[in-house]
Amino acid sequence: MPAIHIENLSFRYPDAASPALSEVNLSIQPGEFVVITGATGAGKSTLLRCINGVIPHFQPGSQQGHVWIEPEGQGRLAVARIAPPHLARLIGSVFDDPEGQIVSPIVEEEIAFALENTGVAPAKMEARIVSALAACGIADLRHRPTNGLSGGQKQRVAIAAALALAPSILVLDEPTSELDPDGTEAVLNVLTELNRQQGITVIIAEQKVSHLAPLCDRLILLDRGRVALEGPPRQALLQGSVFEKLGIEIPAPVRLAQALVREGLIPTFGSPGAPSLPLTVDEAFQLTRQLLEPERPEL
Numbered sequence: 317m318p319a320i321h322i323e324n325l326s327f328r329y330p331d332a333a334s335p336a337l338s339e340v341n342l343s344i345q346p347g348e349f350v351v352i353t354g355a356t357g358a359g360k361s362t363l364l365r366c367i368n369g370v371i372p373h374f375q376p377g378s379q380q381g382h383v384w385i386e387p388e389g390q391g392r393l394a395v396a397r398i399a400p401p402h403l404a405r406l407i408g409s410v411f412d413d414p415e416g417q418i419v420s421p422i423v424e425e426e427i428a429f430a431l432e433n434t435g436v437a438p439a440k441m442e443a444r445i446v447s448a449l450a451a452c453g454i455a456d457l458r459h460r461p462t463n464g465l466s467g468g469q470k471q472r473v474a475i476a477a478a479l480a481l482a483p484s485i486l487v488l489d490e491p492t493s494e495l496d497p498d499g500t501e502a503v504l505n506v507l508t509e510l511n512r513q514q515g516i517t518v519i520i521a522e523q524k525v526s527h528l529a530p531l532c533d534r535l536i537l538l539d540r541g542r543v544a545l546e547g548p549p550r551q552a553l554l555q556g557s558v559f560e561k562l563g564i565e566i567p568a569p570v571r572l573a574q575a576l577v578r579e580g581l582i583p584t585f586g587s588p589g590a591p592s593l594p595l596t597v598d599e600a601f602q603l604t605r606q607l608l609e610p611e612r613p614e615l
């Protein structure tokens with residue numbers, strides 16, 4: 317049973333000349349880590365809004381098709397028919413701007429605020445706050461003022477606030493776009509842990525895929541509101557030219573590997589005897605070393 321099932325979904329904003337999404341069909345499995353990518357205006361944020369219920373509950377427009385979620389033990393529920401406070405407990409949402417989504421002066425109050433807003437009983441709050449902060453690696457920030465935090469810390473507070481509601485699905489819209497490399501790494505580590513340790517389904521919309529390709533189970537490439545390509549990252553990025561044509565930069569290790577194929581130094585990826593496509597610098601290093609020193613055992 318998929319965690320999310322999207323069937324023939326189309327959406328047009330009021331007065332828009334063309335639809336933001338057209339006939340999207342997708343199933344996302346429980347515990348999957350999915351990255352939705354595409355150029356500016358491709359429809360990434362709109363798709364996330366259809367999943368977390370901002371569309372149709374808060375954003376008007378014309379929608380066709382269906383978005384269902386299937387929380388464990390609750391059967392298949394149409395997002396359009398779930399009341400927003402209940403939806404917020406099923407699907408946590410985090411946006412690109414940590415400043416814009418934090419409203420409380422102190423970290424623990426920010427998390428308590430999310431719990432109060434969705435009617436969590438006061439007796440359950442302490443345990444939820446402690447475990448959400450711990451899961452995001454920010455237990456030490458509990459009593460800190462939110463306005464003194466770095467971007468990466470703020471973003472982890474925002475994730476903790478969403479997580480305290482115990483959702484089975486987290487959707488994040490460009491969660492690292494405002495962060496420096498350290499903040500990006502800290503946030504991606506937290507998301508990877510939540511996905512692997514707690515089985516939370518993670519869906520990230522992001523234009524830049526280099527950091528995420530090695531972490532995710534599936535890349536979904538949107539082009540003008542349609543799914544242009546989808547698959548496990550090593551498989552999807554074999555069609556690197558499709559990404560580049562749509563303005564999405566492919567990871568440097570993939571570019572290096574493509575150059576090795578072009579020079580005839582290694583077989584075409586996907587053909588018999590070919591190595592697997594490297595997604596990280598370490599994997600590209602191993603591939604290059606095997607070429608230079610074929611007799612030497614792998615590290």
Ligand SMILES: Nc1ncnc2c1ncn2[C@@H]1O[C@H](COP(=O)(O)OP(=O)(O)OP(=O)(O)O)[C@@H](O)[C@H]1O
Binds near residue numbers: 335354355
């Ligand atoms: N609130 C809105 N009202 C009208 N049109 C909108 C609105 N939000 C987005 N659009 C339009 O819908 C289309 C898809 O936008 P969307 O924000 O989903 O794309 P995106 O892939 O997330 O882009 P970006 O990477 O720039 O965030 C674009 O043509 C955009 O201009």
